[in-house]
Amino acid sequence: MKRTFTGRWHARNVRRMRLELRHLRAVCTIADTGSVSKAASVLGIAQPALTAQLQRIESTLGAPLFERDRRGVRPTQLGQLVLERARVVLPAVDGLQEEASRIAEQERAVPRYRVGSVNGPFLSGLVQRLTEAEPQAEVITQVSWSAKELAEVVFEGGADFALIGTCGDADAPSERPLTWTTLALDPVFVLLAESHPLAGRSEVALAELADSRWAVTPGDGCFGDCFARECARAGFSPRAVYEVDVASCVGMAQDGQAVVLCQATFRYTPGLVVMPLAGAPLSWRHQLGWRPGSVSPDLVERLSGHALHAYRESVGRNDRYESWLIEHPEFGPQR
Structure with a gap:
């Protein structure tokens, strides 16, 4: 009786965690990179956190998903099964999100702007512009210090746009296939x-x-x-x-x-x-990103215009920078 009770308790405990899409993406990334550390870098999370997540996934499924050796990791038989299913499920879900976003945008009578932003000169002015120019619009904002995190949120459908900054000529985060345009330098x-x-x-x-x-x-x-x-x-x-x-x-x-x-x-x-x-x-390069096909070109153009107007207002509040730009026309708005 004691052995049976322990077994039942353990089964209920394991089932408390359900596999989510992020778990499948993590497993695929580990397999694609051949290394937990490389996968952690691609996913933008700490290696110990990814290792712990993998251990919870393996505990849930009941067996290891990877064999580890000096050259990295190789999928086990169970790992191969999970990867095969994940590579079917993830594109299907991505396609569903894209189609759903497109249809929802077309059917939505009230325009909606879901904007994620890092620290920068755009967000407060952009919200003011949107609420004044389109008082019927729904404006939802979120902030993060991480451009990678915001790109992930947009890719996963949690936001429509990401307003980020990148250093000098550095590229925007490339882990997810978003479209980026430079607003200002x-x-x-x-x-x-x-x-x-x-x-x-x-x-x-x-x-x-x-x-x-x-x-x-x-x-x-x-x-x-x-x-x-x-x-x-x-x-x-x-x-x-x-x-x-x-x-x-x-x-x-x-x-x-x-x-x-x-x-x-x-x-x-x-x-x-x-x-x-x-x-x-x-x-510092200010960039606007969105997932291709998830928003209409008209919505992109309207948001870009409002963001640039907000940026110009922020420049106008700083006399020193406004004067400096006259001598350095390569900086400032890039559109």
Whole structure:
């Protein structure tokens, strides 16, 4: 009786987790890359988290899905079965979502904008533009520091558009087949306390800030590497780089604790100066992404127009950047 009870309890416990599409995508990615670590990088999650997820999947199914050796992982017989079924199910579900989105868009009498955004100059102004220009529209927003996460949300149908930023000439996330267009290109400026010895200058060279501590908001991509590279070119290595939220960045700059790397459209804040870096060594590309076929070209055009209008308004609130753009016409709106 005790053995039977234990067996029944264990079965009920295992069945508490049901396989989801994300589990199937994770298994396919591990098989395609041949490595849990490589799959974790592609999926944009930590390797321990993916390993734990795989263990839960295997526990649910009752046997290992992969054999592990020095060369990576190879599917077991059960793994082959799961992969065969997953490669049928996932495209079918993707196709269903695409068709459903297209039909829903056509049948929807009220336009709907579901927008995911990273920290940038667009979102608040975009919401204001949409609600004023199309008061009947349904506007849904979500934010994340991760461009990869937002791309995944759009691909999975959780949002219609992603507003992201990428460093310099870096590409938008490519793990999912989204369509991307560049809305604007900004230089990266620095945020200094008004009491800073260089605050009265029209611009400052990166090398003049060699002794500074730095602060920046979170984000994925290559910005940290690009910053380190430009510092090396300027002849120094940063003393410290703090990754903190926007409010903490502002506080650290006001207190003189750090120089903050910021977007050129950063709105004026008492006690602070937004300062151009000489030669614009760092830049930030604002991009809009959507899943092909999931939204109409007319909806893309309307949202792009509203986003660009919001961006121009953010530029107009920063006299220093507005003047700087006159001398640097390659920056600013790109459409």
